[in-house]
Amino acid sequence: MTGTILPIALGFAFVCVSLSILLNLFRLWRGPLSADRILAVDTLTINAIAMIVLFGIAYTTSSYFEAALLLAMVGFVGTVAYCKFLLRGDIVE
Amino acid sequence: MSLLAEIAISGLLVVGGTFILVGSWGLAKLPSVMTRLHGPTKATTLGVGACLIASMIYFPVFGGTYSAHELLITLFLFLTAPVSANMIAKAHIHRQGRGIDANPSDDIIDGLPSPQTASDWATFGGADEGDPAPTRVGSKERKP
Numbered sequence: 001m002t003g004t005i006l007p008i009a010l011g012f013a014f015v016c017v018s019l020s021i022l023l024n025l026f027r028l029w030r031g032p033l034s035a036d037r038i039l040a041v042d043t044l045t046i047n048a049i050a051m052i053v054l055f056g057i058a059y060t061t062s063s064y065f066e067a068a069l070l071l072a073m074v075g076f077v078g079t080v081a082y083c084k085f086l087l088r089g090d091i092v093e
Numbered sequence: 094m095s096l097l098a099e100i101a102i103s104g105l106l107v108v109g110g111t112f113i114l115v116g117s118w119g120l121a122k123l124p125s126v127m128t129r130l131h132g133p134t135k136a137t138t139l140g141v142g143a144c145l146i147a148s149m150i151y152f153p154v155f156g157g158t159y160s161a162h163e164l165l166i167t168l169f170l171f172l173t174a175p176v177s178a179n180m181i182a183k184a185h186i187h188r189q190g191r192g193i194d195a196n197p198s199d200d201i202i203d204g205l206p207s208p209q210t211a212s213d214w215a216t217f218g219g220a221d222e223g224d225p226a227p228t229r230v231g232s233k234e235r236k237p
Contacts, residue, residue, distance in 0.1 A: 003096065009103035013144065016110030020117035020137075027121050027129075035126045035185035042177055043120055043133040049166065050113055050141045053148050054106075062152060065162035072166055076173040083180035087187055 013054055020047050038082045045075030098154040105147035112140030126185050134178040142167055183216070190217060 024047060028040035052068040084090075119132025145163045153159045186205060208214055 003099055005103045006099050006106075009106040013106040013110035016114040020113050023117040023121040033126055033185070034188070035181050036129065038184075039126070039129060039133060039181055040120065042181070043117060043137055046133065046137050046141055046170065046174075047113060047117065049170070050109070050144050053141075053144050053163070053166075057102075057106075057148055057151050060152075060156050062156065062158055062160045062162070065160060065166065069162055069166050069169070072169045072173070076169075076177060079177040080180055083177075083184040086184040 010054065010058055014051075014058075017047055017050050017054065021051070034086055038079060038086070041082075042075060042079045045071060045078075049075075095154060098150055102147045102151050105143045105150070109140040109143030109147065112136050112143065114140075116140060127182065130178055130182060134174050138170055138174045141170055186216070 021044065024040050024044045028037055028044070031037060049068045049071055052064050052071070056062060056064040056068075113136070116132040116136030116138075119136065120129050123129045123132065145167045149163045190205065205214055
């Protein structure tokens with residue numbers, strides 16, 4: 001079905017997203033501020049969504065997209081909760 | 094038709110992967126929090142959008158199915174990325190202004206400039222006439 005250039009492009013995208021996850025983990029480990037770590041976790045969630053989409057293309061199955069949608073929503077709610085905790089010292093007041 | 098779709102998918106995947114890598118490289122390399130916010134909120138969101146558009150082309154042509162999940166994920170990411178960036182920037186500005194985390198290791202303090210009026214910035218509670226504006230830099234106490 002597919003030719004030869006799609007697996008090459010898919011492999012390139014996998015390598016890019018994996019390197020991005022490693023860079024995010026470096027920022028998560030290094031810090032130095034709390035805002036850096038929240039930003040690193042948020043970016044890690046977005047990179048995980050990209051990885052799930054690439055897996056969906058590689059295996060030609062669309063059943064992974066539910067997980068990607070769920071991860072997008074939970075990641076946003078988690079980021080907002082972390083920021084509220086930093087701002088107010090509490091989440092639900 | 095199939096070859097054309099494959100070329101389009103491959104181009105979008107390469108562009109998306111490059112943008113994701115550039116965004117995370119900016120997150121790892123740039124010197125302060127306010128500059129680090131630029132990479133993930135712009136470049137990474139654009140890269141994920143390109144990957145999702147590639148998936149939207151791939152599934153009707155090669156998979157034989159069509160699903161609207163990619164469109165939903167794209168819409169949700171493009172709506173929530175500015176909001177979360179704004180929340181992170183606001184939390185960071187407040188912690189810097191109150192003297193919490195005021196001396197990061199990279200020696201860059203992202204404070205707001207002093208307003209030209211008598212009251213403080215509204216986000217620090219300076220708009221209310223009754224409340225005295227809390228002292229910002231140097232005070233270690235949290236907002237009640």
